[in-house]
Amino acid sequence: MQQFLQQVVSGLASGGVYASLALALVLIYRSTEVINFAQGEMATFTTYVAWQLIDWGVPFWVAFFATLAFAFVFGVAIERVVIRPFEHGPVLTVVIVTIGLLVLLNGLDGWIWGAEIKSFHSAFPTRPIDIGGVAFSLQDIGVIAVSLLAVFLLWLFFRYTKVGLAMRAAAVNPDSARLTGVRVGWMLALGWGLASMLGALSGLMIAPVVFLDPNMMQVVLIYAFAAAVLGGLQSPAGAVVGGLLLGVMLNLLGTYVHPVTPELRLPVALLVLLIVLLVKPSGLFGRAVVRKV
Amino acid sequence: MRGERLVKLGAIAGGAALVVVLGFTMTDYHQYQGGIVAYYLIAILGLNILTGYTGQISLGNGAFMAVGGYTTAILCGHHGWPELATIPVAAAVAGAAGFLFGIPALRLAGPYLALATFAIAVAVPSLAKRFDHFTGGSSGITLPIHTGHYLYWASWICAGIGYVVAWLVLRGRTGRAFRAVRDSEVAAVSSGVNLASYKTLAFGISAAYAGVAGALLAIGAAYTNPDTFPVTLSLYLLIGAVVGGLGSLWGVIFGALFIEYLPIYAQKTYFGFAFSKQAPSVVYGLVLILIMLVAPTGIVGLARRLRRSI
Amino acid sequence: MPLLELSDVEARYGPIVALQGVSLAVDEGQVVAVLGANGAGKTTTLRAVSGTVRKSGRIAFAGQELGRRGPEAVARLGVAHVPEGRGTFVELTVWENLRLGAYTRSRGADLKADLARMVDYFPWIEERRDQQAATLSGGEQQMLALARALMSRPRLLLLDEPSLGLAPLVTREIFRIVRELNEQEGLSVLVVEQNANLALDAAEHAYVLEVGRVALDGPSQELRSHPSVRKSYLGY
Numbered sequence: 035m036q037q038f039l040q041q042v043v044s045g046l047a048s049g050g051v052y053a054s055l056a057l058a059l060v061l062i063y064r065s066t067e068v069i070n071f072a073q074g075e076m077a078t079f080t081t082y083v084a085w086q087l088i089d090w091g092v093p094f095w096v097a098f099f100a101t102l103a104f105a106f107v108f109g110v111a112i113e114r115v116v117i118r119p120f121e122h123g124p125v126l127t128v129v130i131v132t133i134g135l136l137v138l139l140n141g142l143d144g145w146i147w148g149a150e151i152k153s154f155h156s157a158f159p160t161r162p163i164d165i166g167g168v169a170f171s172l173q174d175i176g177v178i179a180v181s182l183l184a185v186f187l188l189w190l191f192f193r194y195t196k197v198g199l200a201m202r203a204a205a206v207n208p209d210s211a212r213l214t215g216v217r218v219g220w221m222l223a224l225g226w227g228l229a230s231m232l233g234a235l236s237g238l239m240i241a242p243v244v245f246l247d248p249n250m251m252q253v254v255l256i257y258a259f260a261a262a263v264l265g266g267l268q269s270p271a272g273a274v275v276g277g278l279l280l281g282v283m284l285n286l287l288g289t290y291v292h293p294v295t296p297e298l299r300l301p302v303a304l305l306v307l308l309i310v311l312l313v314k315p316s317g318l319f320g321r322a323v324v325r326k327v
Numbered sequence: 328m329r330g331e332r333l334v335k336l337g338a339i340a341g342g343a344a345l346v347v348v349l350g351f352t353m354t355d356y357h358q359y360q361g362g363i364v365a366y367y368l369i370a371i372l373g374l375n376i377l378t379g380y381t382g383q384i385s386l387g388n389g390a391f392m393a394v395g396g397y398t399t400a401i402l403c404g405h406h407g408w409p410e411l412a413t414i415p416v417a418a419a420v421a422g423a424a425g426f427l428f429g430i431p432a433l434r435l436a437g438p439y440l441a442l443a444t445f446a447i448a449v450a451v452p453s454l455a456k457r458f459d460h461f462t463g464g465s466s467g468i469t470l471p472i473h474t475g476h477y478l479y480w481a482s483w484i485c486a487g488i489g490y491v492v493a494w495l496v497l498r499g500r501t502g503r504a505f506r507a508v509r510d511s512e513v514a515a516v517s518s519g520v521n522l523a524s525y526k527t528l529a530f531g532i533s534a535a536y537a538g539v540a541g542a543l544l545a546i547g548a549a550y551t552n553p554d555t556f557p558v559t560l561s562l563y564l565l566i567g568a569v570v571g572g573l574g575s576l577w578g579v580i581f582g583a584l585f586i587e588y589l590p591i592y593a594q595k596t597y598f599g600f601a602f603s604k605q606a607p608s609v610v611y612g613l614v615l616i617l618i619m620l621v622a623p624t625g626i627v628g629l630a631r632r633l634r635r636s637i
Numbered sequence: 638m639p640l641l642e643l644s645d646v647e648a649r650y651g652p653i654v655a656l657q658g659v660s661l662a663v664d665e666g667q668v669v670a671v672l673g674a675n676g677a678g679k680t681t682t683l684r685a686v687s688g689t690v691r692k693s694g695r696i697a698f699a700g701q702e703l704g705r706r707g708p709e710a711v712a713r714l715g716v717a718h719v720p721e722g723r724g725t726f727v728e729l730t731v732w733e734n735l736r737l738g739a740y741t742r743s744r745g746a747d748l749k750a751d752l753a754r755m756v757d758y759f760p761w762i763e764e765r766r767d768q769q770a771a772t773l774s775g776g777e778q779q780m781l782a783l784a785r786a787l788m789s790r791p792r793l794l795l796l797d798e799p800s801l802g803l804a805p806l807v808t809r810e811i812f813r814i815v816r817e818l819n820e821q822e823g824l825s826v827l828v829v830e831q832n833a834n835l836a837l838d839a840a841e842h843a844y845v846l847e848v849g850r851v852a853l854d855g856p857s858q859e860l861r862s863h864p865s866v867r868k869s870y871l872g873y
Contacts, residue, residue: 213718
């Protein structure tokens with residue numbers, strides 16, 4: 035029982051990381067129907083920036099928030115400069131552009147910082163904490179807390195602020211939004227900025243565990259995709275629930291089902307992704323999308 | 328019209344002659360590189376048939392190359408088959424895998440398909456490590472070493488066969504059906520084209536080509552391990568296909584040359600400025616983005632536009 | 638000087654020319670109707686004003702040339718466009734739709750006062766405020782769209798086919814409210830309507846569009862008795 039609880043909490047922690055990135059993907063998908071293949075690499079890039087700041091002697095939490103701020107600007111800039119020229123064309127073109135961005139950023143990481151693995155300071159102490167007689171990792175609890183806090187803050191933003199409302203409006207009905215004076219283009223940029231921040235958070239949370247290298251987020255991206263698709267690509271709540279669920283499920287499978295070794299976690303996630311895409315593409319929380327003929 | 332045909336035939340003949348001549352005159356190392364260009368050509372040809380002609384985006388053809396490559400490696404390295412004999416088998420196995428994947432893939436549209444194929448490409452190294460009983464795990468499988476000359480001729484002959492097959496397939500009813508699928512699914516269905524079978528067929532063919540390319544890659548490198556077929560391979564194939572021009576058989580050679588020689592030139596030192604080993608990726612990414620902006624139909628499309636404006 | 642002035646405006650959708658040179662004017666405090674058959678260019682006229690469609694020719698609002706301004710910019714100048722189909726944010730709540738209407742206004746307490754005003758005009762809003770707009774009936778959505786437009790305190794209201802798909806009783810109510818707003822608050826209105834009867838009742842001045850051009854215009858009284866208007870649009 036003890037082990038079970040530990041694995042669940044541990045799974046929730048990884049799940050929190052997937053959920054953050056999944057939420058980023060959903061944010062962008064909702065407003066533009068674009069699947070941003072570069073989300074993982076954007077996260078890696080911003081994590082490297084954090085590493086660099088810390089390496090220069092900036093205190094950890096200052097670097098943490100500075101990185102989030104940078105990530106926001108980075109996301110906005112990418113949308114305005116790279117994505118905007120393709121706004122009016124077919125969605126598939128934008129998807130290919132995000133693939134180009136993926137390749138570009140992946141190379142840039144290695145170019146600027148080198149391809150060797152780097153260790154990354156954790157936000158939380160790595161010692162265990164005793165809750166009800168069971169030893170849990172403080173780091174895991176911390177990651178879960180941060181992820182949930184981020185999601186909560188985002189929810190508040192969308193629900194109660196004017197800009198949040200405008201962003202939602204721009205996503206569900208851009209034409210009408212324009213007529214009410216909303217600058218839809220900038221709302222999209224804002225969406226990319228927020229998504230980039232979520233990605234940065236995801237990277238900052240996982241880097242201490244898997245170590246920082248240019249390919250760090252590639253696998254996380256797949257997990258995030260699986261989570262987002264599982265929850266329903268249009269549903270932010272779904273992405274979060276999907277992420278947490280996936281994290282726990284993969285952990286439990288890996289612990290209790292013996293043919294499933296650590297290397298198989300990714301293919302299992304892939305299987306989940308494929309099954310959902312084939313059986314119920316709208317996900318657990320999504321509405322069925324009618325294909326316009 | 329007739330003049331254009333003659334020019335085309337001339338270009339093909341000239342190209343073939345060039346390949347033959349270079350096969351006897353270049354250094355062994357350059358022939359090795361030339362062989363690599365040839366199998367990239369085969370892989371991109373396959374991808375073009377899938378993405379360019381039926382409009383199904385695949386970010387996972389590297390995975391099919393892995394299937395072909397490992398087939399060859401296992402047959403040759405573990406069971407002592409002669410290398411060239413494994414190539415048709417690699418094609419068949421990879422083709423079957425592609426065909427099987429194509430069946431469920433029918434239900435996926437555009438970006439979702441890209442997503443699914445991307446996931447496969449990312450998963451391949453992990454799968455290769457897991458099933459080490461077959462694949463030799465992280466230590467991989469070694470094959471007999473051959474000269475660059477060997478690879479050059481093996482690859483270019485396969486490339487030639489590949490081109491002929493592609494030409495035959497695409498000019499007939501199959502090709503028209505493929506194009507119909509790409510341009511308008513609705514129109515295709517209403518004119519009696521059995522969408523499902525053509526889409527799956529395209530996947531199978533594309534994968535078979537990738538399988539051949541993978542087999543040649545394994546033979547050329549004389550080694551396979553889980554890292555031989557990373558995600559970036561699949562992405563570079565797409566970039567090569569886009570650069571050359573999707574939907575055109577002519578552009579494929581440009582795509583292949585691009586992805587083989589760019590890293591080499593990008594890693595030299597220019598005016599004292601040394602590009603890092605990572606520079607190729609940066610350039611590929613940049614090129615892909617710029618091409619989608621400026622010339623989404625690739626080099627071939629650009630050439631066509633120039634010709635029209637002259 | 639009129640509040641809104643169109644001079645020789647042309648607009649096209651790809652190869653199809655929708656407006657072939659339309660000139661019209663709306664004075665401050667006036668209600669002007671645009672009549673015409675389907676495809677005459679009525680909706681396109683409104684779109685040209687709000688900047689939703691590309692046009693050539695002059696459009697001046699409050700003395701300012703609109704030029705190539707997009708819808709966001711035109712909305713900020715004080716033009717509220719209730720589009721064909723209402724453009725309701727169906728996935729958002731009734732209250733959120735209204736809040737969005739006030740997007741261009743700076744923060745202020747008068748926002749609450751305005752929301753209260755809308756509840757005055759449309760009392761049902763109060764009890765349905767947290768419901769998704771998709772659950773509203775056609776008539777309610779039209780009223781909501783109108784309320785949303787009014788939240789921006791516009792100088793000019795562009796109303797596109799308010800009667801479309803609505804029961805006569807509901808339509809009459811909507812036009813009544815529009816007339817009331819015009820009389821009490823001096824709101825200028827440019828309304829596009831297929832129902833010529835209703836439109837001529839509500840408006841002081843009207844234009845008849847045919848195939849992208851102004852075929853007739855004049856005070857509503859005159860047009861009512863004009864033979865071709867009677868035959869084609871009034872049915873008697």
